[in-house]
Amino acid sequence: MEMASKPAAAKSKPARTVRGGETWRKMRKDWDLYALLLPGLAFLLVFKYTPMYGLLISFQDFSIFRGISGSPWVGLKHFERLVHTEQFIDVLTNTILISVYKLVFLFPLPIVIAVLLNELRRMAFKRIVQSVIYLPHFISWVIVSGLFINLLSVNGGLVNTVIERMGGEPIAFFLDENVFRSVLVGTEGWKEVGWGTIVYLAAIASIDPQLYEAARMDGANRFRQIVHVTVPGIASTIVLMLILRLGNMLEAGTEQVLVMYNPVVYNVADVIGSYVYRVGLGASDYSFSTAVGLFESVVAFALIVTGNWFCKTYLGRSIW
Template sequence: MPTPAAKPGRTGIGPARLEVLKRIYSYRSFYLMLLPAILYYLVFHYYPMYGALIAFKQFSITKGITGSAWVGFQHFEYLFGLDKFWQIFWNTIVISLYRLVFGFPLPLIVALLLNEVRKLMFKRTVQTVIYLPHFISWVIMGGLLINLLSVDGGVVNNLIRSLGGQPVGFLIDENYFRGTLVWSMIWKEFGWNTIIYMAALAGVNPQLYEAAVMDGANRWRRVWHITLPCIRSTIIILLILRIGGLMEAGFEQIFVLYHPGVYNVADIIDTYVYRVGLTEGKFSLAAAVGLFKSVINFTLLVIANSLARRMGEQGIY
């Protein structure tokens, strides 16, 4: 008597699952290349999330994470009662918004301008020059900024003196320090960020421009009605990612340039976590601050992505 065939849902593999396995096998080389990135995020990003438990415990190095006593939201209550915390929270928001408002549009504008350049040699030269600062670490960049902006012997202030003006404390005056942070960040990173926009612009169909020229559209019309709509999805995705990282105000840059004289305007959440967690040894309090920042970033990311999807864009998920 013949044995009945196994049912797909119980003992066998269903046709849909089999199709997925075949597709994975056919693209096995791509998944193999993706494996190092997956392992990186698992080891250095997802596994350390276990350490977030420190924020809810009275952490002791000798007892470890599991052996330390639970204190619930005690560290958060203490944190929210500190006037210092709300000052650094405000500093983080202000600096991040400055970076977003002034730093986000500039790479797009530069990419649009370079896209209109027809001299290939000039275009490549400009791209190389504006990309170079990205590869310079903030330690070296900090030394360059000190040599340029220092009150005593700085190139910029020497020029101001020679013109009859008074030296400006770009790095020591609270009125100028935030502006110095924002513009030095833009100087360092805007060239690198243009790469994504240049790649998106390379995918625009040239026939659209040819048809627009035949219809009498000038250069600005072509940019407004063809170029920007074609790369809108790229702009939206990058904007979502920037909003999702709004609480990241640039630890390395500020850590290199700031000092106690400008703490009132430059001390951000990341630098506060560094001082409290590593310098003072308050690991639980520092973990609470970091967890609070991560929750804010996640919330902003979800809101920005939801708004993008309502506008007809795909978003990032």
């Protein structure tokens, strides 16, 4: 038995060597394609992984004069402070609520619009609608904020002018705590729904037309074709977008909040990103703000893993 096992072991090494050689030959053959990866890898290394060294600040009483190497270590002091800070609990609550509102009200919209646009037969009208709803994606939040401040202003704003002429009372959209979260959800929907629609339209375009033909031959009307062909055909894209959206739950549109909120609505609009900005740069508390940012990243990673596991377990689809 020992004599028989030795040749088998000897044969396994050349097999691994052959596989390794084939891999290198393929890489040398397609070297130009692999070279295209270098700018992206360099970007990730310089702007994503190298800054992770700064996470050490969250475990120190950081001083800009001493630097990371000279600042004293304090362990989990700032994380304990984070957990016991009442203001951070309020900020975390705002972040989760705003993200849930956006997920519930905005995530299905691009899917519905993409399906409806796909049913249009007038290509000219379809292209016009696509362009109109897609263009706001390229407008910065600073411009969007200024646009909606003018539209929703109490003094002379178009929306409040219409409300007053209909006999109602003007609404301070940017100063009313009961309304401001709705403004955040509505403005993000106006700006970003078109981008999601284009993604789903691209997924619909990849569905085999023969599936629709087979459905029509089986007597399926347009609605049944949507339910049994279109929606299953883009299910993988829906799952991917949902998992990515879950990973951004604690981001909650920081840039949008920063340009739209004000001290009057801090109680309902201050999210983790804006809190880190105010504490880190405003109060120069770099260690605590870095601890908050690290907490956000860890929770985001956990949400992605959990969302992927849930989709894989119950929907049979996942991103890994």
